[in-house]
Amino acid sequence: MSDSLAQFPIAEGRGSVTDAPNLPDGFTDTFSSHYIDTGDVRLHAVIGGTGPALLLVHGWPENWYAWRLLMPALARDFTVIAVDQRGMGLSDKPETGYDSTTLAADLAGLMDALGHETFTVVGHDTGFALSYALLADYPERATRGALLEIPGAPGTTPAPPLFVPAPLNNKLWHLSFNRVEVLAEQLVTGREDLFFGYEFEIQGGNVPEDAMAYYVGLLSNPESLHGAFGFYREFDATLAQNGDRATRRLAMPLLGIGGERSYGDHVGEALQAVADDVKSVVISGAGHWVAEEAPDQVLPALSTFLAPQRAAV
Numbered sequence: 001m002s003d004s005l006a007q008f009p010i011a012e013g014r015g016s017v018t019d020a021p022n023l024p025d026g027f028t029d030t031f032s033s034h035y036i037d038t039g040d041v042r043l044h045a046v047i048g049g050t051g052p053a054l055l056l057v058h059g060w061p062e063n064w065y066a067w068r069l070l071m072p073a074l075a076r077d078f079t080v081i082a083v084d085q086r087g088m089g090l091s092d093k094p095e096t097g098y099d100s101t102t103l104a105a106d107l108a109g110l111m112d113a114l115g116h117e118t119f120t121v122v123g124h125d126t127g128f129a130l131s132y133a134l135l136a137d138y139p140e141r142a143t144r145g146a147l148l149e150i151p152g153a154p155g156t157t158p159a160p161p162l163f164v165p166a167p168l169n170n171k172l173w174h175l176s177f178n179r180v181e182v183l184a185e186q187l188v189t190g191r192e193d194l195f196f197g198y199e200f201e202i203q204g205g206n207v208p209e210d211a212m213a214y215y216v217g218l219l220s221n222p223e224s225l226h227g228a229f230g231f232y233r234e235f236d237a238t239l240a241q242n243g244d245r246a247t248r249r250l251a252m253p254l255l256g257i258g259g260e261r262s263y264g265d266h267v268g269e270a271l272q273a274v275a276d277d278v279k280s281v282v283i284s285g286a287g288h289w290v291a292e293e294a295p296d297q298v299l300p301a302l303s304t305f306l307a308p309q310r311a312a313v
Contacts, residue, residue, distance in 0.1 A: 004115065008034040011044050015090040015218055020065055021210045024072050031071065031080075035090070038109030041097065044090035045083040045110065049075025052309050053116035055107065056082040059125020059149070061196050061228055062215055063089030066124065069295035070302070077310045078120075083110060085130065087227030089218060098230035099237035100153075104133035108141065117141065120309050122302065124148040124291060126231050129238070132156070132274075136245040139252060144309055146255040146302055149288050151263045152270030154235060155242030170202050178232035185225050192220045204262055204287010211292065250275035255305040257298065259286035279305065 012018045016033035031048035046064045054074060058066040064082035074080050084091040086106050087098060097103070107130060111119055121142050123131030132153040135142045151157060160172060177184055188195045196216050200207050219228055231238075254275050256268030260282050268280025281301040286294040 005032065005034055005047060008036050008113075011035050011090055015044070015063065015084075017046055020068070021214050022208070023068055027068065027072060030075050031082075033090075036110055036113045038106055038113055040102075040109065041086050041092045041094065041106055043083055043086070043092070043106060043110050045081050046071075047079070047081050047114075049078050049080045051078040053111065053114070053119035054078035054080050054306070054309075055111065055119050055121045056080065057085065057107065057121060057123040057127030057130050058082070058088070059123075059127045060088075060231065061199065061219060062125075063218060065211070065214065066289075066291055070291055070299055073299055074302070074306075078306070079116075081110070081114065081116075081119075083107065085126070085231075087230040088224075093223050093227035093230075096234075099234040100129060100133040100241050101137065101237075103130045103231070104137050107134050108138050111141070118143050120144040120146075120306060122146040122148070125150055125288070129153045129231075129242075133238075133241070133245065135250055135252065135254075136248065139250065142252070144253050144306070146257060146305055147267065147271060148257040148298075149259060149263055149267060149290055150270075151258075151266040152273065153242050153245075155239040156246045156274050157270050174199060175232065175235075178229045179235060181233065184229055185222065188225060189222070192216050192225070200289070204259060204289055204293065206287060206293040207289050208292075246274050251277065253277045253305070253308075254279070255301070256280045257283060257290060257301060259283050259288055259290045259293070261286060262288040262290075 011033035031046050033046050036043050056067045063084045067082045087093050121131045128147040128150045135145045193216050200212050254271050256271045258264040258267035264282050271278045283290045283294045283297045
């Protein structure tokens with residue numbers, strides 16, 4: 001642990017680096033878990049490495065652990081900060097504050113507290129949406145972004161119709177289900193393995209059984225389950241916020257990454273609708289969980305994209 005992190009309380013136990021299954025060899029020699037007070041919320045982040053700041057933002061229904069297979073290699077050239085979103089993992093789970101503007105402010109506050117004026121952000125799934133908001137709201141700070149595996153932040157591309165073909169419906173139904181107050185928790189409680197297991201499988205599978213069990217275990221309590229639905233329940237606000245953001249095109253370099261068996265090149269196409277400098281990569285054979293299914297392809301794609309940031313230091 002670096003001296004600069006000594007001021008931040010260490011996080012231990014389930015959800016931290018001290019109790020995560022099958023981490024790469026030497027992981028805990030490089031990375032440590034910390035609680036960081038952003039002023040509005042306390043976030044948990046796993047931090048390690050040296051170099052320019054690189055913020056990793058997981059998707060639903062995961063936590064920082066989604067990036068574990070990429071983090072050691074990235075830490076050779078970057079200070080890697082893998083955060084748990086508000087409502088997820090070991091981060092605070094308040095009743096409100098899950099709209100994209102507040103969530104982006106959480107991340108900016110995290111980087112403020114850690115002393116990083118500028119940084120690169122990489123976001124997957126809901127982390128894509130948070131990262132887009134962060135890039136749009138703080139363009140002088142978030143100077144480059146890689147966004148993975150959704151076909152655009154909500155409100156920046158046309159929404160799918162209510163009735164879609166069955167294969168697509170099976171992948172998208174949770175967007176509406178998760179928005180339903182109270183009943184969603186009542187239906188999922190005690191069946192977390194069934195509900196989240198279905199989501200991991202239908203979105204592409206290939207996430208190891210021990211990893212799925214780890215994620216489900218973290219979500220199997222009332223506070224965490226409620227927090228996991230928070231992002232979806234403030235969709236109305238996020239749609240309006242992104243509609244405004246979409247009127248201001250992004251100028252910084254962006255990379256869209258899609259899984260071949262999931263959103264593929266639609267990720268990059270969606271970014272082209274809101275940004276001027278976009279590259280796109282499709283991960284061969286992968287579904288939605290690209291960082292866990294195909295780290296051997298995602299890592300070189302990220303490394304190539306991040307090379308100018310590394311060289312600028």
